[in-house]
Structure formats: structure tokens, C-alpha cells
Amino acid sequence: MKVAVLALQGAFIEHIHKLESLGVECLELRKKEDLDQQFNGLVLPGGESTVQGKLLKELDMFDILKEKIEHGLPVLATCAGLILLAKEIENQAENYFNSIDMVVKRNAYGRQLGSFRTIEEMKHIGQVPMTFIRAPYIDQVGDDVEVLATVDQKIIAVKSKNQLALAFHPELDDDLRIHQYFIDMIEKRNVHK
Amino acid sequence: MTNKRYDLNKQLAQMLKGGVIMDVTTPEQARIAEEAGACAVMALERIPADIRAAGGVARMSDPKMIQGIQEAVSIPVMAKCRIGHFVEAQILQALEIDYIDESEVLSPADNVYHVNKNEFDVPFVCGAKDLGEALRRINEGASMIRTKGEPGTGDIVQAVRHMRMMNKQIAEISALRKDELYEAAKKLQVPYELVEYVHDHKKLPVVNFAAGGVATPADAALMMQLGAEGVFVGSGIFKSGNPKKRAEAIVKAVTNYQDAKMIAELSKDLGEAMVGINEQEIEILMAERGK
Numbered sequence: 001m002k003v004a005v006l007a008l009q010g011a012f013i014e015h016i017h018k019l020e021s022l023g024v025e026c027l028e029l030r031k032k033e034d035l036d037q038q039f040n041g042l043v044l045p046g047g048e049s050t051v052q053g054k055l056l057k058e059l060d061m062f063d064i065l066k067e068k069i070e071h072g073l074p075v076l077a078t079c080a081g082l083i084l085l086a087k088e089i090e091n092q093a094e095n096y097f098n099s100i101d102m103v104v105k106r107n108a109y110g111r112q113l114g115s116f117r118t119i120e121e122m123k124h125i126g127q128v129p130m131t132f133i134r135a136p137y138i139d140q141v142g143d144d145v146e147v148l149a150t151v152d153q154k155i156i157a158v159k160s161k162n163q164l165a166l167a168f169h170p171e172l173d174d175d176l177r178i179h180q181y182f183i184d185m186i187e188k189r190n191v192h193k
Numbered sequence: 194m195t196n197k198r199y200d201l202n203k204q205l206a207q208m209l210k211g212g213v214i215m216d217v218t219t220p221e222q223a224r225i226a227e228e229a230g231a232c233a234v235m236a237l238e239r240i241p242a243d244i245r246a247a248g249g250v251a252r253m254s255d256p257k258m259i260q261g262i263q264e265a266v267s268i269p270v271m272a273k274c275r276i277g278h279f280v281e282a283q284i285l286q287a288l289e290i291d292y293i294d295e296s297e298v299l300s301p302a303d304n305v306y307h308v309n310k311n312e313f314d315v316p317f318v319c320g321a322k323d324l325g326e327a328l329r330r331i332n333e334g335a336s337m338i339r340t341k342g343e344p345g346t347g348d349i350v351q352a353v354r355h356m357r358m359m360n361k362q363i364a365e366i367s368a369l370r371k372d373e374l375y376e377a378a379k380k381l382q383v384p385y386e387l388v389e390y391v392h393d394h395k396k397l398p399v400v401n402f403a404a405g406g407v408a409t410p411a412d413a414a415l416m417m418q419l420g421a422e423g424v425f426v427g428s429g430i431f432k433s434g435n436p437k438k439r440a441e442a443i444v445k446a447v448t449n450y451q452d453a454k455m456i457a458e459l460s461k462d463l464g465e466a467m468v469g470i471n472e473q474e475i476e477i478l479m480a481e482r483g484k
Contacts, residue, residue: 031449058441112292112316116201
């Protein structure tokens with residue numbers, strides 16, 4: 001199994017360390033040619049969504065990845081990554097992959113002083129540590145989107161088809177269960193194919 | 194600042210990695226920077242090259258100007274306070290700034306003491322020329338480090354020197370026996386625990402960016418290849434002929450810092466780079482401020 005990690009900007013190395021510790025081979029995506037390789041899953045890491053979204057388009061990676069996601073490539077998206085998947089972004093005309101029927105609010109907890117860490121229940125997994133850094137939350141979801149976790153009544157984790165989208169950063173905590181869950185998602189898909 | 198808050202502050206720096214932080218002096222410039230792909234902006238009244246040219250005392254920027262920039266963009270906004278000026282830092286915290294740069298670019302307010310950054314909830318980034326300076330700032334509560342370089346010169350030589358020095362000292366610490374770390378801590382004038390962290394992890398305990406003198410995509414990629422985790426560009430962008438194009442090129446060069454072919458493309462037709470000042474021509478060495 002090989003997982004591609006979008007490595008344009010942000011905290012991608014943290015995801016790679018987590019996946020490698022679970023025995024998964026990783027591939028960094030920095031330019032179009034990197035997409036020629038085969039991979040079974042995609043990680044969209046935290047960072048600045050405006051930077052990542054712009055570079056995806058200008059480096060001609062966007063259309064290829066969008067097609068792969070639409071064809072069911074399993075995706076783990078955290079923070080900025082979640083924003084890239086949303087159908088609608090509040091106070092912003094531009095959206096990106098538009099692959100999950102949800103409306104997200106950027107910097108929903110305010111500036112850095114609003115960043116926080118908590119431990120909450122996540123469906124299919126249990127109590128998990130959740131680190132929110134200038135994080136978004138999800139304002140609305142469509143019917144085919146499964147809500148996995150909420151914090152203070154705000155939706156912060158969802159699953160839609162093969163996409164797992166989180167407003168927090170599992171790559172920053174010493175807990176491998178979410179990455180393991182993502183690997184299980186990839187394996188399940190490969191069996192069905 | 195609680196440990197939890199300090200962790201969150203270090204983690205915000207992790208999110209900035211692989212990105213470019215740009216100096217801006219107006220909301221308009223901030224928008225250009227954001228559109229060009231900056232991962233954060235540094236709000237200041239005058240960029241270092243102009244501070245150098247104007248002379249006199251350089252202070253924290255007008256809060257109104259900083260707020261104007263906070264309103265103009267959605268990416269993190271940083272601002273500078275003078276070394277040791279803890280009241281300017283308190284003001285920036287009151288403005289809910291995302292990161293304070295306790296910066297040698299401004300005139301120091303204290304020749305001996307830095308701000309006790311552990312007392313603050315907002316994160317601090319500080320400049321360093323070597324490992325000792327970096328670890329002393331971290332001990333005071335900095336959650337991100339940048340090389341000092343020599344701001345406002347467009348000359349990369351000092352940033353390179355500082356990054357190489359940091360790398361060399363980290364390699365030396367990593368190669369020591371554990372019982373030799375006490376002596377190393379004494380020489381570096383830093384706590385043992387921080388030296389032990391460097392020894393065990395072969396890196397600083399916080400994110401380390403390059404700053405001071407970056408003017409071209411090649412400069413930015415040079416610093417990345419030397420081990421920087423991201424780049425600050427101060428005067429290099431808005432003192433150049435075509436700020437937007439140059440900013441976009443530097444952003445891409447930081448992402449694909451090992452791809453010489455792409456950087457060659459990016460470096461074409463960027464217009465005039467900022468006029469550089471050579472090391473020997475400088476009257477004020479900002480990097481000598483705050484050790």
C-alpha cells in the first residue's frame with residue numbers, strides 16, 4: 001500500500017511519520033510529475049488552505065487529484081485539507097475539490113488565542129485527543145454525510161463515501177487510531193475492487 | 194503561559210512550515226501577499242530596507258495599521274515588538290495578533306533582557322545567529338525561531354552563515370556522549386534539558402525558518418536546502434520591480450526547493466530585484482542586537 005501526502009505547504013511530515021510508523025509507504029506530492037506514480041490513498045494535511053489551493057491549481061495538480069477523489073480514492077483531510085474538500089466555504093467565493101456536501105467556516109474559533117486541545121468521542125474510534133489550530137468547523141452537512149464527532153455542538157469530523165475530513169489535527173497527538181482507521185478504509189476499498 | 198498553550202503555539206508554527214511569511218505595510222500589500230500564496234504576513238510600518246534608510250528609532254507599528262491588516266486577510270498576521278519591550282508585546286497580545294516577532298529589526302528597548310515570553314499566551318518568534326541564541330530564546334518562551342540574517346539588505350550571506358552555524362552546532366551536540374551534554378549546556382549558556390532535546394532529536398525543539406536577506410526564488414530555495422523549514426521575506430518583495438510575480442515565484446520555489454528546472458522557470462522575467470547592500474557597506478548590523 002502506498003499513500004500520497006500533499007506536500008505543498010503545511011504539516012505534512014507529521015502525517016508521514018504517523019503513517020510510516022504504521023508500516024505504510026508514503027509519497028510526497030509537490031508537483032504534477034509526482035502524480036504519475038500509483039497510490040492507494042491521499043492525505044490533505046493542515047497548513048493554509050489558500051496557499052495549498054492556489055499551488056494545487058497553478059502546479060496543474062488540481063484536476064488530476066479531483067478526478068481521483070471523485071472516483072473514490074480514499075482521502076484523510078485535516079484542517080486546511082477539510083476546507084479543500086468542502087462544497088462551500090463561508091465568506092469565500094472560491095471552493096476547491098467540492099467533494100463533500102458541507103459548508104465550512106474558516107478560522108471559526110478566531111485567531112491563535114482561540115486554538116485549543118480537548119478529548120472527545122469520535123464515532124467508530126472512541127475518545128480521541130483533538131488539537132484545533134486556528135481551526136474551521138462545519139456549519140451544515142448534506143444527507144449523505146456521516147457526522148463522526150462534534151465539540152460544543154459544532155461538527156468537527158465527518159465521513160462521506162471514502163473521505164474522512166477532520167477540523168482537528170490527529171497528526172499532532174500521540175494517537176495512531178485515526179490513521180489506522182484511514183488505512184483500514186483503504187484496505188476495505190482494495191478488497192472490494 | 195501554560196504548557197498546553199505553549200504546545201498549541203509551537204503547533205501553529207508547524208502549520209506554517211513549507212511556507213513564506215511576507216512583510217507588508219498596508220492592507221493592500223497584505224492582500225497581494227495572500228493572493229500570491231503567503232502562509233502568513235508580518236504587519237509593520239516600514240520594511241527593514243526603509244528602516245535602514247530612514248535611521249532613527251524604529252518602534253512597534255500603529256495598532257490601527259495592524260488591525261487594518263488583520264481585517265484584510267484570512268491568513269495569520271504577525272507583528273514586531275522591540276527586543277525587551279514587554280509593553281509593546283502586551284499591546285500586540287491585546288490585539289490578538291497570531292504571532293509576535295521580538296525583532297532585532299526594530300531598535301532594542303533593552304540591552305540586557307529579552308521579553309519573558311513565558312508570561313504571554315500569544316506565540317513568539319525570535320531571531321538567532323547560532324544554537325545558543327536559539328535555545329536561550331526558547332527557554333524564554335519562544336515557540337518558533339528564525340535565522341537573523343541581515344534584514345533589509347537583500348544579501349543572503351548572513352542568513353546562510355547563521356543557518357550553517359546552527360546546523361553545525363546541532364550536529365556537534367548530537368555527536369556528544371550524554372555525560373558531555375552538561376558541559377555543552379554550560380558553554381551555550383542554556384538549560385541542560387534543551388541541549389538534551391537537541392541531542393536526542395538532532396533538531397531544535399521548535400520550527401526554524403530562514404530570514405534576513407532573501408530576495409530571489411533561488412535565495413529561498415538555498416535556505417530550504419540548507420534545512421530551513423520555511424522562509425520570511427521582508428524587503429525582498431515590495432522593494433522589487435514586480436512584487437506579485439516575485440512573491441508567487443518565491444512561494445513555489447519554497448515548495449519545490451529541490452527542483453532546479455522549475456526554479457529556473459520561476460526566476461525568469463521577475464523584473465528588478467531589490468537593490469542589495471553588501472555586508473561591508475552596512476552601517477548598522479541588526480543581527481548583533483539581542484544575544
